[in-house]
Structure formats: structure tokens, C-alpha cells
Amino acid sequence: MGTEDEGTAGGDERSQDNRPRIPASEILAKIEKGEPVKYDGVVIEGDLDISKLDLPTERVERTDWQKRIGLKEDVKLVKSSIVITNSHIQGKLDFSNSILTLTPQFRV
Numbered sequence: 001m002g003t004e005d006e007g008t009a010g011g012d013e014r015s016q017d018n019r020p021r022i023p024a025s026e027i028l029a030k031i032e033k034g035e036p037v038k039y040d041g042v043v044i045e046g047d048l049d050i051s052k053l054d055l056p057t058e059r060v061e062r063t064d065w066q067k068r069i070g071l072k073e074d075v076k077l078v079k080s081s082i083v084i085t086n087s088h089i090q091g092k093l094d095f096s097n098s099i100l101t102l103t104p105q106f107r108v
Contacts, residue, residue: 021042022043022044024047024089025046028048028049028050028053031053036081036082037082038081038083039087040083040085041087042087046091049092051097055098056079057077060074075097077099078100079102083105084107
């Protein structure tokens with residue numbers, strides 16, 4: 001189980017298997033601020049969707065095919081270190097149209 005420094009729940013909310021529950025909004029707020037995200041042994045409740053975050057953008061060249069399938073030329077830059085291990089995400093994980101500047105680690 002993680003420690004407070006590793007981003008476990010600040011409250012006493014626990015899942016059925018006694019893992020801390022973390023709202024997705026807490027993780028998204030860290031990403032928006034560029035802070036490191038590190039969670040171990042938690043249940044993440046909600047969608048991890050960066051589309052509505054105020055992040056810096058970068059323009060990338062797209063092929064005609066990429067444009068047809070909806071990939072945008074302006075992509076969001078995610079500068080946070082993201083490590084989520086031994087956890088369960090109860091929601092969608094959507095980092096589409098983004099560039100992660102550091103390699104994320106998801107081991108759930």
C-alpha cells in the first residue's frame with residue numbers, strides 16, 4: 001500500500017478491498033500543474049481525460065489519414081511524471097491528442 005508521499009488518499013475513503021479511493025480530479029489537477037503523479041495500490045474513481053485541462057500545446061504535422069480519423073494538429077503537452085501501479089481505474093483513460101514528455105508507467 002502506498003504512503004501519503006506516493007499519493008494515497010488524503011481521506012478515509014476505502015474500496016471494498018480496503019484500497020484508498022482517489023478521485024480522478026485529484027490526479028488531473030496534478031497533471032495540469034505539472035506535478036509528479038505517483039500512486040500505488042489505489043482505486044481511481046472517474047475518467048482520466050486530459051482533453052479539458054489547461055496544458056501547453058505544440059503543433060505537429062499530421063498526414064491526411066491522421067486528420068481524417070480526428071487527430072488534431074495542436075496537441076497537449078503532458079510534462080508530469082506519471083506512475084500508477086497496483087491500482088484500478090474505474091473510468092476511462094484518455095490521453096489522446098497529447099504528447100507525454102516523460103514515459104508513463106501504468107501497472108494496474
